[in-house]
Amino acid sequence: RNNQRHSNNDARRPPKTFMPTNGASRTSRKELLDLIGNNPGGHLDESSRFKFETKLRAYANTPNVDPSDVLFAIGSSVYGTNISFPVQEQTNGSKPSDEEEKETNIIIDFDYMKAFMKDVFLSYGVKPVHAETCSEVLIEADRRGIDSHGFGRLKPIYCDRMDQGILWPDKPIDVIKQTDTTALVDGNLGLGLYIGPHCMQMAIDKAKKHGVGFVVVQNSTHYGIAGYYATMATDAGCIGLSGTNARPSIAPTFGVEPMLGTNPLCFGIPSDDDFPFVIDCATSVNQRGKIERYAREGKDTPRGAVIDSDGIERTDTEGILKDMVMGKCALTPLGGAGDAMAGYKGENISLIRIELFIAISLGRGLNCVRTKCISVHHFKSDDEMRSKKKKSSWDIVK
CATH class of the missing domain: 3.30.1370.60 (Malate/L-lactate/L-sulpholactate dehydrogenase, NADPH binding domain)
Structure with a gap:
């Protein structure tokens, strides 16, 4: 979902492409891509979101599907559909080593991410010149390694709030x-x-x-x-x-x-x-954006960053995010x-x-x-x- 920081050698590698190995996977993936390409504002329509979620879950259940496919990140960030995959075990029953896991990381070019965010803003009716500026501000956070304020906030802070009428895409200054x-x-x-x-x-x-x-x-x-x-x-x-x-x-x-x-x-x-x-x-x-990042990464929040209404220092990230909405936790x-x-x-x-x-x-x-x-x-x-x-x-x- 977020651009992986990498060494100069990594930067010279071409980005990994997804090529499902069986016919069912290829068909499902093509249907998802067509759905996005033919209806860029579909995430605003309930029936389109339901159709995308149904197809994405079907694709996730096809044999040998790649959990790191960017379509699952789009499903989570834009359509609100989170797909969980079990950790793959090796034949001897052990989990993959850190080195082997690193090889599965997907490098997504910053320009690709920026173009995607610009398209999302355009689909909401943001003027092209403003959509360019908005996507540039967000991608700059990722370029600097500030994952809490970049691509990961596109949906919860901007898309969701435009959907809810909290902020507007086309207001004058x-x-x-x-x-x-x-x-x-x-x-x-x-x-x-x-x-x-x-x-x-x-x-x-x-x-x-x-x-x-x-x-x-x-x-x-x-x-x-x-x-x-x-x-x-x-x-x-x-x-x-x-x-x-x-x-x-x-x-x-x-x-x-x-x-x-x-x-x-x-x-x-x-x-x-x-x-x-x-x-x-x-x-x-800490800030909420960083706690949201901990949630995406499945990590606990460091002790001392959050206190609840009983005066207890909390570390359970998912619980913290829920209780913050209710005013039961504070930074x-x-x-x-x-x-x-x-x-x-x-x-x-x-x-x-x-x-x-x-x-x-x-x-x-x-x-x-x-x-x-x-x-x-x-x-x-x-x-x-x-x-x-x-x-x-x-x-x-x-």
Whole structure:
């Protein structure tokens, strides 16, 4: 499903192709490919999803089918159909060695993955220029090895939310107010993956002309990795700042209820070396995207990253993801739960650097809007529970 990181020697190998060895497998696979090719938006239609799931399960039960066939990844990521295969044993009854398992890994080219994601966005009605931008932001996360924010989030964060009407594929970006160095932008609940780059470019253009650019965005949505935007700034020769507040998911020190967002903050500074200096991190020990990756890999969540409503540090990844939806689990702040490892530092970085900074910048109450900061500054916001009353900076801090 995700591109496997590999050595230079691996990079020279051609990608593995799938060629079923028996007629039934070949027929089933061709039917699945035809279904996808002739109906690219079929995952939005219930009858098409049912037809795809039925054919995929039939294909999975044909003799000698390859579990690593990309069709099973498409079934999981796009159609929501997960197929489980038992671990194959060798003739002596033992499991394959690590070296033998490595040989079965499938290398999928980044360009192929990006093209696939672009096609998915187009099928939802995203404009071609925006679909190109959205797929580029996501694939850049995979290129950097940030598996928690790339291809693996295409379905749960973007496709599912467009299906549910939480965000929209074709909303315009409106500039509400601007000066030479600042701007307030409304994303109208469109895809943050194209709103973010647009506003970062605004900030860069202002900085190039006037020395600094600060763009605040309200009514936006998940925008991928914050580091993408800071790197846009460094590529333009600017010092970049990018960040966002988020839904409550972190428990405060000695608490168990999710109250603070993971609120990532990212800085990028150009350098004389081949790469700029960029730091992009959340204010929690772990983020939900990484826990979702643990689930895909069948791994436990490291102890100390999640605490439940009974104050127990949880490691059962599948249970954690279910309970997080119900508000029964919370992420721990940088430093962990309690004060033994200075968890209050992570709590206050989340609260002061992001929540208060954003609230003061927008003149609104805490946890009011979803906001992002980018390069020479860009902020973004998710507009629910927003205070209608104007507040002074001191009122907000109090």
